[in-house]
Amino acid sequence: MTTEPALEELLAALRCLPGVGTKSARRMALHLLERDRPGARRLSRALAVAADTIGHCSRCRTLTAATICARCADASRDAGVICVVETPGDVLAIEGATDFRGLFHVLLGRLSPLDGIGPAELGLDRLEQRLHDEPVRELILATNASVEGEVTAHYLAEMAARHGVRATRIAQGVPAGGELEYLDAGTLSHALSGRREY
């Protein structure tokens, strides 16, 4: 549509971002060029630095620029509790919303036999090694509440049992602010069967 290669390329590159289509890319490009060139240069640098330096923590596999991430290296955190999540984004979400002060283990996926992802593909031997090497008391299973997430949690619970480690699963039920009338059957069923003393 435009015959400006530099603008054309910026629009195409912005569409690499998830959830960004033609119109959003146009809005973003024009905003940066017309009103926020320092922001454009800052984002350019941040992307280059992140793409070049960030890898996975050799212990918990979350995103980090170091060999061992800051959380794993933080001696003030409780090494006796490992929270297992599917993605680095889950780590950020939990850190942002809770005061959890234990360690994490990022699976970078979930068990999904139909897609050919078994315990080996998911590198679960690394988590098993941690259960063996580290003074773990509790394994918090914080995989998603999807079918694959549940399968993964079940597998991890058996692994924890083999090592005499207590396994807990994050609670399922009514989300904060949720209205019963509009909940799906699965959520409501979990909420009722998981009821607690009041």
Added chain:
Amino acid sequence: MTTEPALEELLAALRCLPGVGTKSARRMALHLLERDRPGARRLSRALAVAADTIGHCSRCRTLTAATICARCADASRDAGVICVVETPGDVLAIEGATDFRGLFHVLLGRLSPLDGIGPAELGLDRLEQRLHDEPVRELILATNASVEGEVTAHYLAEMAARHGVRATRIAQGVPAGGELEYLDAGTLSHALSGRREY
């Protein structure tokens, strides 16, 4: 929330984009780092190149890396018709949706006396100069259908009349797919008063 400076900076830089908040920034950063590092490097380069090279066309003021944009330099376009728009985004929108083959003039704003933006601040003398220098037959007023856009169109129509140039205004009425029942009163009123032979 995280203690990774490179990731932290990327998340903050992504929030410079319009419409991107904490969660979108997280989703974008993780997508780029986990699944599309080439995309991250490409976007980094595109942003740097665009921020460093793209300026405004000295003739029509749209975004371009050259002194004169490709549209103004294209001799096959009809120099007798100038379409006046508020922003470079409007140029992209019109080029993308129509087969308009005339030239453009980008105001980079609109008349807004309350904000202290008069004809001088908007650089309307440049457009007047074009009407004087170029073989313009028709000035298409494609400013927004907002109050300021209408005021601007009115002012430009008087300017065109002074130069003996025909001024036309893009049509206002029912948008494609629009249902009369849900239209606002202003749109419906414009659609009725602007009715045409069928």
